Amino acid sequence: MPDDLDKYRQGDVLDLAYVPVLTNDGLVREEPTPEGVVVVTQTCDLVLRKRPTLHVARIISLNDIDAKPARNGRQPNLVHIPELGEKSFADLTFVATLDKSILSQVSARPGVLQIDDVRRFGQRVGRRFSRFAFPDEVxxxxxxxxxxxxxxxxxxxxxxxxxxxxxxxxxxxxxxxxxxxxxxxxxxxxxxxxxxxxxxxxxxxxxxxxxxxxxxxxxxxxxxxxxxxxxxxxxxxxxxxxxxxxxxxxxxxxxxxxxxxxxxxxxxxxxxxxxxxxxxxxxxxxxxxxxxxxxxxxxxxxxxxxxxxxxxxxx
Structure with a gap:
């Protein structure tokens, strides 16, 4: 595990070529992430040494037409990564659990920097997993x-x-x-x-x-x-x-x-x-x-x- 965990933050971009996905036959396939991955684990958990894992989502790019509503939060599975440009998003349909030792093997750079962007990124990641399921009849x-x-x-x-x-x-x-x-x-x-x-x-x-x-x-x-x-x-x-x-x-x-x-x-x-x-x-x-x-x-x-x-x- 890296000695400098405290330098990492939610929203950091990691140059990782794939994320593991467990298939129904019990095997692990490699889901390509040619644009890297972004850390979705909360910063407070990321920097704690007693918690050995972190969560990342693959990064994708959208076209101009699709990017606008996604930036506005209309698609809960997509979260904008401002420092990568207007078309880059965390795709929360592919979230993987990784050992923190991986951080010593890949380069990292900020995906969010401004405080408003940091808050918005965290809120939208959280919303993906806390949405209310309206009653079936509604x-x-x-x-x-x-x-x-x-x-x-x-x-x-x-x-x-x-x-x-x-x-x-x-x-x-x-x-x-x-x-x-x-x-x-x-x-x-x-x-x-x-x-x-x-x-x-x-x-x-x-x-x-x-x-x-x-x-x-x-x-x-x-x-x-x-x-x-x-x-x-x-x-x-x-x-x-x-x-x-x-x-x-x-x-x-x-x-x-x-x-x-x-x-x-x-x-x-x-x-x-x-x-x-x-x-x-x-x-x-x-x-x-x-x-x-x-x-x-x-x-x-x-x-x-x-x-x-x-x-x-x-x-």
Missing amino acids: VPWLRPLQKIVEGKDGNLDSPVGWALDHVVSLRLECEEGWKTTPYALTLCVVLNPGVIASFEPDELPEFPGDLAGWLYDNEGNLRRKVAEIALRLKGGEKLMGAAERYWLWGGFADALAALCIPPVSEPSSVRTAVEEGRIRGDLSTSEEFSFERYRRSDEIDLDHLSPPLPLREAK
């Missing part, structure tokens, strides 16, 4: 949202892709916890700081009458689709006032939530799983989203929604 409600985000997320030329680029997080909040159906659910659309002006709850800006009529009918039902609202947001970004921008982004959040309807072919247990048969939309910025709401909500990793568990025969 997953079909989120599939339509998954389709539109997957289709537009990397395409910033589209209005929807442009709008999603301003969204830092999509979270699902269950008002009473996940104890029993029907669940009272809210889709929390959390924007980057500065996208909308901040208003106190009792001092919201006046809702312009023409905009209100364009977005909602007399009964408060949404008239517009996600793409229509995103087009108006993008087209008028430099001209609209703070009030119009606030209410349009609120409509965008409502439109994303309105997508969340399961197919009629789903069983009754799915169609009745959500209170009032709809998921509500809510808009905030990352500065306004409280820690309490963070605790009672869960990140929606849309590209990794778990399929229902297979039915098991009663014993």
Whole structure:
């Protein structure tokens, strides 16, 4: 084991040619890592001599289109490595356990340096292994949202892709916890700081009458689709006032939530799983989203929604 363990950090890049993968016949194959590997073990564990192993993930490069959403954290199995450039990622589908003695045999260099990058790297590695598995009956409600985000997320030329680029997080909040159906659910659309002006709850800006009529009918039902609202947001970004921008982004959040309807072919247990048969939309910025709401909500990793568990025969 190296004497200088304290110089290594989570996010360090190691020039390792392969990682071991155990196959179903009990043999170990060598998974090539031509771009090296990155250390995913937490620094506090990495530097302790009493812990003899470390964990690494292989490094891969993505094309420009796929790299943008991955950098934004949309794919939990991919974690950006800033010091290697915009297209380099830790691929957490290939994580290997190595003896720390390997550190004496390979060169190492930092993959993350800036403190914000260090925190983000650690958080996203941790998220991969701590994601909440939504109840089976809720997953079909989120599939339509998954389709539109997957289709537009990397395409910033589209209005929807442009709008999603301003969204830092999509979270699902269950008002009473996940104890029993029907669940009272809210889709929390959390924007980057500065996208909308901040208003106190009792001092919201006046809702312009023409905009209100364009977005909602007399009964408060949404008239517009996600793409229509995103087009108006993008087209008028430099001209609209703070009030119009606030209410349009609120409509965008409502439109994303309105997508969340399961197919009629789903069983009754799915169609009745959500209170009032709809998921509500809510808009905030990352500065306004409280820690309490963070605790009672869960990140929606849309590209990794778990399929229902297979039915098991009663014993």
